[in-house]
Amino acid sequence: MTVSATEPAATGRRREDQTNAARGSRPSLSDSAAAPLSYDPELERLEIELLLEGIYRHYGFDFRSYAYASIRRRLWRRIEAEGLTTVSALQERLLHEPAMMEQVLLDLSINVTAMFRDPAFYLAFRKKVVPLLRTYPFIRIWHAGCSTGEEVYSMAILLEEEGLYGRARIYATDINEVVVHRARAGIFPLERMQEYTENYIRAGGTRSFSEYYVAKYDGALFSPALQRNVVFSQHNLVTDRSFAEFNVILCRNVLIYFDRDLQTRVHRLFHESLVHLGILCLGSKETLRLSRYEDSYEELSSAEKIYRKVR
Amino acid sequence: MIGTSWGGLNALSRVVAGLPATFALPIVVVQHRSPDAAGFLAELLQAHTGLCVVEVDDKRPIVAGHVYVAPANYHLLVEHGFFSLTTDAPVRYSRPSIDVTFVSAADEYGRRTVGVVLTGANEDGALGLKRIADRGGYAIVQDPETAEGAAMPRAALRAVPDAHVVPLDRIANQLIAIAPPRPPAEHRVRAPLS
Numbered sequence: 463m464t465v466s467a468t469e470p471a472a473t474g475r476r477r478e479d480q481t482n483a484a485r486g487s488r489p490s491l492s493d494s495a496a497a498p499l500s501y502d503p504e505l506e507r508l509e510i511e512l513l514l515e516g517i518y519r520h521y522g523f524d525f526r527s528y529a530y531a532s533i534r535r536r537l538w539r540r541i542e543a544e545g546l547t548t549v550s551a552l553q554e555r556l557l558h559e560p561a562m563m564e565q566v567l568l569d570l571s572i573n574v575t576a577m578f579r580d581p582a583f584y585l586a587f588r589k590k591v592v593p594l595l596r597t598y599p600f601i602r603i604w605h606a607g608c609s610t611g612e613e614v615y616s617m618a619i620l621l622e623e624e625g626l627y628g629r630a631r632i633y634a635t636d637i638n639e640v641v642v643h644r645a646r647a648g649i650f651p652l653e654r655m656q657e658y659t660e661n662y663i664r665a666g667g668t669r670s671f672s673e674y675y676v677a678k679y680d681g682a683l684f685s686p687a688l689q690r691n692v693v694f695s696q697h698n699l700v701t702d703r704s705f706a707e708f709n710v711i712l713c714r715n716v717l718i719y720f721d722r723d724l725q726t727r728v729h730r731l732f733h734e735s736l737v738h739l740g741i742l743c744l745g746s747k748e749t750l751r752l753s754r755y756e757d758s759y760e761e762l763s764s765a766e767k768i769y770r771k772v773r
Numbered sequence: 774m775i776g777t778s779w780g781g782l783n784a785l786s787r788v789v790a791g792l793p794a795t796f797a798l799p800i801v802v803v804q805h806r807s808p809d810a811a812g813f814l815a816e817l818l819q820a821h822t823g824l825c826v827v828e829v830d831d832k833r834p835i836v837a838g839h840v841y842v843a844p845a846n847y848h849l850l851v852e853h854g855f856f857s858l859t860t861d862a863p864v865r866y867s868r869p870s871i872d873v874t875f876v877s878a879a880d881e882y883g884r885r886t887v888g889v890v891l892t893g894a895n896e897d898g899a900l901g902l903k904r905i906a907d908r909g910g911y912a913i914v915q916d917p918e919t920a921e922g923a924a925m926p927r928a929a930l931r932a933v934p935d936a937h938v939v940p941l942d943r944i945a946n947q948l949i950a951i952a953p954p955r956p957p958a959e960h961r962v963r964a965p966l967s
Contacts, residue, residue: 496876496877531851752833
């Protein structure tokens, strides 16, 4: 019924869903991933803050400024999947077992993606942004929070079809080394190609989508030519600095996981990293309105949240 | 908090049409629909009410006088004074999931939460309504006899047997009866994280 019911097993979530399925079809409150009713909300918040502080100080991953309701929900899914009953019990496990930390890192990072996800965005990008990019001799693009890379390959295809890819360089980053590694491989599940083909057509694709991949290794291997101007690397939006000046920054459905303070910090990073008249692309429900940077941009597409830096 | 699915547009229209523009509580609507659905639901509801209907974008403050519609293809979470969105996996095939939103509202606002389950052809909302009731909130279920889809209200009633069963055309009045006469301080604009 929804596209993500068939999402790839890129994250621990999928394994969890299977665990839930294995428990039987009868829904339980655990499906909603929340604390037991007896749990004191103040204590819960304290424990979650301590856990996030522990992760930061021991492993260096900083989730302390993530949106609380979402972090809480994800942590409880992991707590239940591990058969634990308290946040503190999970804290003990992940501080003493690096493998558990890796699992929780997958739980807490954003790995929901699809090729040409939100086709209307790519259509708007073709119409509103591509004509601007034609005026540049060289185009630097930063895809922040690229997850397993589906949207990076989508952008490479779009630029290729617009005749711009040869002079473009895409820097695709994610907080999570594991998903960056997967992105570099460029192999996506074959069973999703029909959905991706439909997205591609609705996104304004001008060729046949099947030109871009071959069936191999039980998956769809995307043409290495699409990767020739992509640099994949690990980068943490919370703790790392800017690393270049860009003509375009794409960061879609990543900031929703951050609290307002962290959103503002990341917007400062983006603002500093964009050239004058550079383009910022956000997710369709993300807004600059509350960010202090609203006046620094003009809207190119209000529906698709495409902005241009004007000051 | 109002959750609905099959037949929801008609039911929601009836409920919001019965509320005055001065209604003191912010209203949150979670309606199942296609992942690709654009923001038409808010426009359609706006035609029936003097309250301000908006589709929620991320971190939007929660303010009385508004009807907040969960956007298609995101889960809507209630934080203290504002909303968060997530693209976490659908819960039992639904995103937005009524249960997810109701549980987060119950955990944040406790007994100040009012949960309403309207017409629908599945069982989403039952667990969330139970969470609201367990946290001391107020549970309303549309009388299944008045629902286009009776499955959802019936499931909610199984989960919360002592919920208030109200026919569709009386739900607005019921909400008016339990809402405070004017917005108390805690329901006014709560500037989150200045």
